[in-house]
Amino acid sequence: MTHAAAETSSRYRPSAADLATASPMIEIRDLVTHYGKREILHGINIEVRQGEIMVIMGGSGSGKSTLLNALLGLLRPTSGSIRILGQDLNAITDIERTKLRQKMGVAFQGGALFSSLNVLENIMLPLKEHTRLDRNTMRIMARMKMQVVSLAGFENLMPAELSGGMIKRAALARAIVMDPRILFCDEPSAGLDPVVSSAIDDLILTLREAMDMSIVVVTHELESAFKIADRICVLDKGHILTIGTVDEVRHSPNEHIQNLLNRRAEPEILDPDEYLRWLTAVNQ
Amino acid sequence: MLDGLGDRMERLGRSAAAGMAEFGLGAVLLAQVMFWIVAGPRRAQPVRLEATFERCMEVGIMAVPIITLMSVTIGMMLAIQGIYSLRIFGAEEQVVLGVGMSVVREFGPLITGILVAGRTGSSLAARIGTMRISQEIDALSVMGINPVRFIVAPALIAMVVMVPILTFWSSIVMLTGAGWYISLDLGMSAGAYIDRLTEVVRVGDVMHGLGKSTLFGVLITLVGVINGAMVSGSAEGVGKMTTRSVVLSICAIIVTDMIFAFLATRS
Ligand SMILES: Nc1ncnc2c1ncn2[C@@H]1O[C@H](COP(=O)(O)OP(=O)(O)OP(=O)(O)O)[C@@H](O)[C@H]1O
Ligand SMILES: [Mg+2]
Numbered sequence: 001m002t003h004a005a006a007e008t009s010s011r012y013r014p015s016a017a018d019l020a021t022a023s024p025m026i027e028i029r030d031l032v033t034h035y036g037k038r039e040i041l042h043g044i045n046i047e048v049r050q051g052e053i054m055v056i057m058g059g060s061g062s063g064k065s066t067l068l069n070a071l072l073g074l075l076r077p078t079s080g081s082i083r084i085l086g087q088d089l090n091a092i093t094d095i096e097r098t099k100l101r102q103k104m105g106v107a108f109q110g111g112a113l114f115s116s117l118n119v120l121e122n123i124m125l126p127l128k129e130h131t132r133l134d135r136n137t138m139r140i141m142a143r144m145k146m147q148v149v150s151l152a153g154f155e156n157l158m159p160a161e162l163s164g165g166m167i168k169r170a171a172l173a174r175a176i177v178m179d180p181r182i183l184f185c186d187e188p189s190a191g192l193d194p195v196v197s198s199a200i201d202d203l204i205l206t207l208r209e210a211m212d213m214s215i216v217v218v219t220h221e222l223e224s225a226f227k228i229a230d231r232i233c234v235l236d237k238g239h240i241l242t243i244g245t246v247d248e249v250r251h252s253p254n255e256h257i258q259n260l261l262n263r264r265a266e267p268e269i270l271d272p273d274e275y276l277r278w279l280t281a282v283n284q
Numbered sequence: 285m286l287d288g289l290g291d292r293m294e295r296l297g298r299s300a301a302a303g304m305a306e307f308g309l310g311a312v313l314l315a316q317v318m319f320w321i322v323a324g325p326r327r328a329q330p331v332r333l334e335a336t337f338e339r340c341m342e343v344g345i346m347a348v349p350i351i352t353l354m355s356v357t358i359g360m361m362l363a364i365q366g367i368y369s370l371r372i373f374g375a376e377e378q379v380v381l382g383v384g385m386s387v388v389r390e391f392g393p394l395i396t397g398i399l400v401a402g403r404t405g406s407s408l409a410a411r412i413g414t415m416r417i418s419q420e421i422d423a424l425s426v427m428g429i430n431p432v433r434f435i436v437a438p439a440l441i442a443m444v445v446m447v448p449i450l451t452f453w454s455s456i457v458m459l460t461g462a463g464w465y466i467s468l469d470l471g472m473s474a475g476a477y478i479d480r481l482t483e484v485v486r487v488g489d490v491m492h493g494l495g496k497s498t499l500f501g502v503l504i505t506l507v508g509v510i511n512g513a514m515v516s517g518s519a520e521g522v523g524k525m526t527t528r529s530v531v532l533s534i535c536a537i538i539v540t541d542m543i544f545a546f547l548a549t550r551s
Contacts, residue, residue: 072426095327101428112423115414126427129329 012209014051016245019230022049024083025182025214026071031080033070040066041238043080048182053208053215055225058235059260064218067235068186071216072106073097085181102130105175109186111167113159113174119146120155123174130178145173149203165196172200176207183207183215189224201227222261226250234260310506313432317440320433329433336438343404343439344446348453351399355454358391359383359461366462367469376470380480383462388489389548392455394541397500400447401533405508408439409529412512413522421513440505447501448494455493496544500537507533 014022026048033041041063048054058064069075071082073089082089087100113122123142127133133141146152149169154162162170168188175183188204189197201224207213219225225232225246232249234241236256242249249257258264324330366379412435415421424431463477472480511529515521 069422072422074422074425098329098428098430101426104426106423106426108419108423110418112419114420114423115418125429129427129429 011205014230019049019052022051024048025050025052025085026216027081027083028071029081029083031067031070031082032078033066033075034078035066039078039238041070041077044238044240046233046240046243048214048216050181050214051208051212053204053217053228053230055229055232056216056218056235057220057222057225057232057260061237062235063238064235065186066238068184068216068218072104072184073101102126102178103181104184105178105180105182106184107168107171107175107186107188109190111159111171113162113167113170115159118156118158119151119162119170122159122170123177126174126178142173142177145177146170148176148206149173150199165192165200168192168200169203172203176211176213179211181213183213185215185217185219187219188217189219189221197221197224198227204228222263236260306510309510313436313506313509314440314502316432317437320430320437321441324433324437329430331433331437331441335434336441339438339442340446343400343442344450347400347403347446347450350403351396351450351454352457354395354399355392355457356461358395359387359458359463360465362386362391362458363462363465363469367466379466379470380472380477381484383466384459384481384485385489387458387462388455388485388493390493390541390545391458392451393493393497393500394537395458396447396451396454396497397504397537397541398534400443400450400501401504401530401537404443405504405533406526406530408505408508409512409515410522410526411435412509413515413525414519416513416515417518417522436505436509439509440502443501443505444498447504448497451494451497452490455490492544492548496541499540503536503540504533507536 024047026046028044028046031041031044032039044067046054056064056067066075070077071084071089073082076090081091084100085103087096089097089100092100113119114125117125120139120142123145124138127138127141131138143152143155146155149172151166151169151173154166154170159167159170172185172188175185183204185204189200192200204215204217205228208215217225217228229246231243231245233243234249234257241254241256242252244252250261252258320329320331362383363379366382367376370376370379370382412421415435421431424434459481463474463481466472466477467474508529511525511532515525
């Protein structure tokens with residue numbers, strides 16, 4: 001841990017004061033979402049500022065992916081608002097949303113590369129759909145992003161021929177090819193070996209430095225979260241436990257958070273009667 | 285007892301409602317494709333010609349061998365059966381009438397429709413289902429690329445263009461197969477066969493077949509896309525919905541065909 005801390009300190013990191021005055025890029029107010037009749041998120045408030053790296057953490061099933069889907073406009077909230085770059089995601093027209101989405105980059109957990117296109121074509125796709133650049137320019141721009149994620153030379157491989165780490169890096173390259181203002185990464189280092197995982201963390205820090213992006217990262221990996229985050233948001237069962245800097249979260253007195261940080265399973269508190277009813281229930 | 289009945293009624297009601305919802309979904313999808321064909325270019329987001337062309341190759345050209353093979357076989361089968369039945373009345377010369385009409389109006393569109401449903405409808409459902417579970421559809425949406433414009437529109441255009449062409453080809457091959465057997469069995473010359481065919485088959489019959497097959501193309505696409513889009517969970521879901529899409533689209537084709545036959549023979 002100390003090693004990681006020493007490494008991060010050498011990188012540029014905006015001060016808390018800087019961030020407090022930077023303009024807000026994402027504003028989530030009282031967000032409530034449902035899947036069917038089940039309420040998943042119960043009134044979430046988060047603000048992400050320009051140039052900030054916000055890490056969203058939480059146990060399995062806490063609602064991280066749900067929150068991300070709402071932020072991307074893939075899941076309509078029941079109530080509350082999401083403003084991205086000052087525009088209300090669910091109140092704008094289709095055309096405006098398409099424009100807005102060109103300023104957002106998303107690297108999905110599984111990469112979500114198009115299996116019928118090779119790596120270069122995958123990365124070029126947003127350029128092809130949204131710009132009028134000629135093919136050569138697009139190719140050069142895509143190659144530059146491949147260089148950034150150290151995938152140079154793999155242009156012609158199909159997604160099926162890539163390793164897990166290469167898929168994540170290609171997805172990242174595709175996410176930044178339009179030079180977005182905001183980048184979303186879902187589990188960028190999950191399931192990767194420590195070296196590759198650390199390289200991806202460095203990449204995220206580099207992107208912030210070079211392009212002043214705001215970056216939202218969903219992750220399970222504590223070490224990676226501590227390394228890259230300016231602030232960490234801890235979710236639990238659809239509530240926010242805390243939002244704070246790495247140090248604040250690390251030294252939080254909250255028991256849930258300490259359990260999460262120390263990888264302790266939450267003790268299950270059960271009412272004996274209810275437990276018996278559940279155990280003997282006929283349906284389900 | 286009654287409990288169970290109520291339960292079953294409810295389930296039936298619910299599946300009927302789901303069926304209607306799927307029907308509505310098809311209509312919405314069709315409207316969206318129309319929208320993108322018309323409004324896409326104005327929004328600088330046209331339906332990609334390249335992708336459409338690729339789909340056409342896949343739907344049309346790649347299907348030619350199997351359709352040709354099946355059509356020759358069925359043409360000969362019709363001739364064999366026709367001659368056998370008509371011989372009872374000593375009217376085997378009339379076989380050209382029966383074969384000509386039924387091929388152009390029924391067998392050409394039907395066989396092509398069923399083969400395309402099995403080949404293209406299933407692959408469409410599988411492709412979209414796979415794209416859903418791998419989040420490729422989500423990725424398209426967040427890139428500001430409308431999935432209907434990007435995937436469904438090229439597929440639908442390709443079907444509307446290629447299925448009638450395939451049907452036309454299939455009919456010609458069937459008639460050739462039938463003619464070949466007829467000339468062998470009845471000693472009718474090729475010239476006489478063609479003369480007789482052009483006498484009995486009118487342009488209207490051909491148009492009836494082609495019009496119907498266009499509709500089949502639309503049905504196969506919509507059923508494939510909707511089933512693909514309903515895939516949830518895992519790879520197992522893809523297999524299940526792919527099978528469902530083939531069964532449903534073949535049912536849709538046959539029922540539509542029957543309705544067409546009924547209406548057309550009335551007027
Ligand atoms: N498509 C869905 N339909 C119904 N319920 C869902 C769906 N997706 C998620 N849920 C429910 O929403 C809750 C939050 O799930 P979510 O996927 O957001 O968790 P997560 O924090 O991303 O967990 P993980 O770390 O395991 O990915 C879970 O209780 C889950 O059962
Ligand atoms: Mg998740």
